[in-house]
Amino acid sequence: MCAHCFSLPIEYMVKRADLEHDRFYTAAKAEGYRSRSAFKLLQLSRKFRLIKNGDAVIDLGAAPGGWSQVARALVGENGVVISVDLQSVASLEGVIVLRGDITRDETVTAIKATLLELGRKAADVVISDAAPQLTGNKDLDQYRSFELSAAALTVAAELVKQGGHFVTKIFQSEYYPQFYASVKDRFKQTRAYAPEASRKRSAEVYVVGKGYLGK
Numbered sequence: 197m198c199a200h201c202f203s204l205p206i207e208y209m210v211k212r213a214d215l216e217h218d219r220f221y222t223a224a225k226a227e228g229y230r231s232r233s234a235f236k237l238l239q240l241s242r243k244f245r246l247i248k249n250g251d252a253v254i255d256l257g258a259a260p261g262g263w264s265q266v267a268r269a270l271v272g273e274n275g276v277v278i279s280v281d282l283q284s285v286a287s288l289e290g291v292i293v294l295r296g297d298i299t300r301d302e303t304v305t306a307i308k309a310t311l312l313e314l315g316r317k318a319a320d321v322v323i324s325d326a327a328p329q330l331t332g333n334k335d336l337d338q339y340r341s342f343e344l345s346a347a348a349l350t351v352a353a354e355l356v357k358q359g360g361h362f363v364t365k366i367f368q369s370e371y372y373p374q375f376y377a378s379v380k381d382r383f384k385q386t387r388a389y390a391p392e393a394s395r396k397r398s399a400e401v402y403v404v405g406k407g408y409l410g411k
């Protein structure tokens with residue numbers, strides 16, 4: 197369970213008392229979102245015009261499902277959302293849930309097969325909020341975040357259509373410039389952005405790639 201979701205184990209750094217004074221946490225509960233992170237995707241998609249009606253969206257690191265709820269609402273009845281996580285995601289109307297590790301080839305194969313079953317040759321947008329279980333070892337946590345972001349970029353490079361979009365979370369670290377450059381190589385426009393809903397003391401940033409240049 198991530199630090200931004202609602203049932204927090206004691207070892208996580210964000211204390212429940214902090215959360216209860218957090219306006220995004222309160223708003224997420226009031227609006228029926230499964231995580232406060234839902235507001236990050238709303239802000240990212242609005243600012244960068246990422247997800248539109250009818251799109252096929254792949255949501256990586258999706259549990260408990262806040263981003264998938266937002267993506268589902270944005271794509272509407274004619275769109276599709278495929279959500280992937282190591283953990284189970286409780287079912288969501290209109291969302292296909294796959295359990296798997298996004299760093300593994302077989303997961304990419306399974307997502308591709310699901311897209312085809314849904315009558316889509318490629319995704320319009322790949323979104324990733326995947327984050328490692330924090331160990332408290334900053335270097336290790338930063339490296340694992342980089343690995344997950346790189347895996348998300350691999351999924352996007354394989355499954356997003358030419359002209360499609362990508363957004364992923366990454367912890368700022370020594371690996372960040374290398375990652376940003378690899379997104380820049382593959383997309384027409386690249387930006388880094390910290391949504392308002394990201395905590396002020398958080399090292400996370402979202403890298404957005406718009407207009408996939410193709411394989």
Ligand SMILES: C[S@@+](CC[C@H](N)C(=O)[O-])C[C@H]1O[C@@H](n2cnc3c(N)ncnc32)[C@H](O)[C@@H]1O
Pocket residue numbers: 197198199200230231233234256257258259260261262263264280281282283296297298299325326327328329344
């Ligand atoms: C911050 S949470 C995602 C919150 C989600 N966007 C939401 O709004 O509900 C990060 C998620 O990344 C997942 N994750 C971490 N490593 C992963 C991996 N290798 N493959 C798939 N999911 C992974 C975790 O299980 C966790 O559920």
